[in-house]
Amino acid sequence: MAQKGEKKYYAVIGHPVGHSLSPAMQNAAFEACSLNGEYTAIDVAPEDMGAFVARARTSLAGFNITVPNKGAVIPFLDEAEPLAALQGSVNTVINRDGVLYGTSTDGYGLEAALKEAFSLEIRGHSVTFIGCGGVVKALAFHFASAGVKKIFLLNRTFGTAQALCGALQERFPSLECSCAPLGDESSLSGFFGKSDLAVQCTSLGLKESDPPPIRPELLPSGILFFDTIYRRTPLLQYAEEHGIRCANGLGMLLHQGAKSFSLWTGKEAPVEAMRRALYEAFYGNSR
Ligand SMILES: NC(=O)c1ccc[n+]([C@@H]2O[C@H](COP(=O)([O-])OP(=O)(O)OC[C@H]3O[C@@H](n4cnc5c(N)ncnc54)[C@H](OP(=O)(O)O)[C@@H]3O)[C@@H](O)[C@H]2O)c1
Numbered sequence: 015m016a017q018k019g020e021k022k023y024y025a026v027i028g029h030p031v032g033h034s035l036s037p038a039m040q041n042a043a044f045e046a047c048s049l050n051g052e053y054t055a056i057d058v059a060p061e062d063m064g065a066f067v068a069r070a071r072t073s074l075a076g077f078n079i080t081v082p083n084k085g086a087v088i089p090f091l092d093e094a095e096p097l098a099a100l101q102g103s104v105n106t107v108i109n110r111d112g113v114l115y116g117t118s119t120d121g122y123g124l125e126a127a128l129k130e131a132f133s134l135e136i137r138g139h140s141v142t143f144i145g146c147g148g149v150v151k152a153l154a155f156h157f158a159s160a161g162v163k164k165i166f167l168l169n170r171t172f173g174t175a176q177a178l179c180g181a182l183q184e185r186f187p188s189l190e191c192s193c194a195p196l197g198d199e200s201s202l203s204g205f206f207g208k209s210d211l212a213v214q215c216t217s218l219g220l221k222e223s224d225p226p227p228i229r230p231e232l233l234p235s236g237i238l239f240f241d242t243i244y245r246r247t248p249l250l251q252y253a254e255e256h257g258i259r260c261a262n263g264l265g266m267l268l269h270q271g272a273k274s275f276s277l278w279t280g281k282e283a284p285v286e287a288m289r290r291a292l293y294e295a296f297y298g299n300s301r
Pocket residue numbers: 081120123144145146147148149150169170171172174196215216217218220227242243244263264266267268270
């Protein structure tokens with residue numbers, strides 16, 4: 015199909031970034047919408063961010079940011095959506111005639127994935143996050159602003175969980191928020207008992223040989239379990255084998271990317287074309 019207009023360039027930046035599924039997904043979206051766009055993966059180390067952003071200002075119409083750059087990019091932007099600036103995590107930059115505006119679509123991505131997988135509207139529900147890295151900062155602030163009732167945080171480095179819990183309570187005084195170290199199984203069971211949803215957000219499970227971040231047997235049968243990792247982690251496997259409703263992170267990746275596409279182009283994202291390309295790139299078929 016003929017493509018319209020002058021070619022525009024987009025990218026995802028990370029370090030490393032060669033494994034990213036986003037180019038397949040975004041290029042499928044440009045093609046499905048007959049837009050003259052090209053999306054590539056660019057390896058940018060955090061210390062090279064200033065030089066990259068200076069180049070991007072004149073060469074890219076927009077870009078995504080992945081690990082470990084979601085916080086590192088913020089000082090180089092002209093403007094950031096207030097909640098994204100507060101949570102210190104930007105995954106989408108829009109180039110508005112040389113003015114670089116940053117925002118985060120990760121929270122939207124998870125919210126949309128939960129609706130799709132579990133028909134779950136997060137407002138009024140309670141959620142436990144396992145892990146407390148960059149992505150949880152974005153997700154917890156998004157969920158709190160979307161009306162989640164209680165947020166429980168578990169993290170190996172307890173101080174990180176305490177700091178995020180404090181920041182959330184300061185910004186959302188009516189939110190109930192508690193935290194505990196990852197190894198504190200008594201608090202963990204208490205949190206799970208009060209949660210509708212558990213979201214696995216540690217990087218444990220990215221490698222085949224990784225152990226689960228918690229004992230899988232601690233997942234209660236009635237909880238919804240979402241793993242932000244795409245592959246079948248030990249926790250996801252346990253949930254599947256024990257009849258716990260669960261989903262992997264591909265839906266979140268899809269919907270955060272769809273939102274970025276809409277922000278860049280002003281068009282409704284062709285979600286099904288993006289999903290097909292994503293599954294093709296990940297599973298080797300469109301399922
Ligand atoms: N599906 C999606 O669209 C999507 C989007 C973004 C991220 N993700 C996934 O989310 C995960 C986290 O990303 P991030 O950006 O938050 O990364 P990050 O900032 O590096 O945080 C990593 C998290 O994992 C924990 N962790 C690492 N190694 C651990 C270990 N050996 N034992 C226990 N905890 C450990 C860290 O705990 P400490 O604080 O103690 O170090 C921290 O909570 C990754 O797996 C990523 O693939 C998925």
